[in-house]
Amino acid sequence: MLENINFPNDLKKLSILEKQKLADEIRKYILEIVSENGGHLASNLGVVELTIALHSVFDFKTDKIVWDVGHQTYVHKILTGRKEKLKTLRKLNGIAGFPKTNESEYDFFNTGHSSTSISAALGMARARDLKNGNYSVLAVIGDGALTGGMALEALNDVGYSKTKMTIILNDNEMSISPNIGGLNMLLSKLRAKKMYTRSNIIMKKRISKIPVVGKPTVKFVQAVKRSIKQLIIPKMFFEDIGFTYLGPVDGHNIEELQSILTLSKQIDNPVLIHVLTKKGKGYEIAEKNPDKFHATGPFDIETGKGKKEKGKDYSKVFGDKLVELAKKNEKIVAITASMKDGTGLTKFSKEFSERFFDIGIAEQHALGLAAGMAIDGIIPVVPIYSSFYQRAYDQVIHDIALQNLHVIMCVDRAGIVGADGETHQGILDMAFFRLVPNLVILAPKDFQELEDMLEFAVNLKKPVVIRYPRGGEDKEKFEKHEKIEEGKAEILKEGKDISIFAIGKTVARGMKIAKKLKEKDIDAEIINIRFLKPLDKETIKKSIEKTKNVITIEDGTIINGLGTTIKELIVDENIEDVKIKAYAYPDKFIQHGSVDELEKIYHLDEESIIKDLLENEEERETLK
């Protein structure tokens, strides 16, 4: 079947049976690709029938659809002209793992971060109405993404404004881990009710046709409608906030899905269709371990085992150290915004279940909650990926920094992360956190320094940000680990010709560069900056005055990071005749590809930096 399917129109000729066969083939195809390239497997296997039904009922040449998070769009990509190209999924210059408006006319909105779809779809529906258009607008959102504040803010607006649009709630009871929260409690009640079938769709249509004539009958008819609806819909929550609730419907039954989607087209108010799906559907290993197969590296299809040995990573080092510290200090608690495993908190959650809080995909709330706990003497530790910290910026400023609260903000996946691309690269955090008064900002050079910094942060009684990258530490080993002191940099090697200032992951690179320069008889001084804030001005100034020749290396944007900080210092302190070059990512969104490839493209790998330095050696010589 799949061989003949390239665009949605090809689908429209198929019978239900043929579509079911197609669904099986799509699953196999996705499994093969993701087992090679890595990617979001379980969520895609769960939406195969739903995506087929959507493309059968709607025409996305005119209708519009926004996929929340967008990690579940592989099926959509297959059905919209990108079947062959999907083999390049997440590779440099290949198909992205998320919707991209520049990749296809069928992608209407870029996503990657959770809970944005309802706002965007409502915006499109409002734009349509302002332009007197006549087409459908849909948002597909998971039960996990529905826990995000932005989704709830949008629901509030949609329901009240009565704008015609459809929300497909893809309920698989999972975020990455099992979903949590009050809304999940509501959904579980709705799930338990009778499935919506074609026959009760007809019943609902009849109910809506009961005439409302003459004043005295209005209340009576409305009461009848309401009580009949209550038979079908146990809780009126969605109806009460302005939606027509349809469902729950079996998300793996293409026929039922098509009829409920067709019905939704006829309703002029906002509609919410509650679709029940199974994460990992059709691949038993993923069905049993949906969290592990939410996002995976390459793996063996037979066994489900990863192809690459998974070494120790920063998240694990963080999680283990936190457990050790929490044993000694009962004030320590951990908060996660639905990323327990990814941020290394699984062990903590088991050992200290009463001090562990998974609060849903709600980064803003995570930081607000932390602030409240901190003000009453608890020490909250909040690991969140760098790109998702963007969500909670005002909470960091307004709730934490402004009140100088002792919250430990661990910025995981800081720097380039690779295959997830633009939305997930964590290259902005140093720049935006540096602006915030009261924050202490650190980055470790290796695992041991992360442990030392965490211990230091627990004792500091100030708001602390510790940023560390995805994956493991560098092969370059450090013998020296000076005690962490607030605002103190670490001189790793003294030298007279050039000062190399590096922070976090790039310190190891700085060391390697220094060694290579030595071979060329260039004596480099290498300083592990450790604290972006407060900066060790004294040590840095001394080094600059000695060498008058500086490079900075960082895994972040060129704007307002380490390079900017050092340039400011040179100007503010009137240090004259200094040559400085900052190695950082340009003021751009960085596409997907492997970390190594991206570092090379942006000339931040060891070889590129050395080449660049040596090409300028002549000029450097004159400054010596």
Ligand SMILES: Cc1ncc(C[n+]2csc(CCOP(=O)(O)OP(=O)(O)O)c2C)c(N)n1
């Ligand atoms: C703001 C933000 N925080 C965290 C994430 C990481 N994340 C990606 S998918 C996901 C779970 C989504 O669950 P759900 O919406 O139910 O979709 P499912 O994968 O179950 O289909 C999370 C937490 C994200 N993408 N954006």
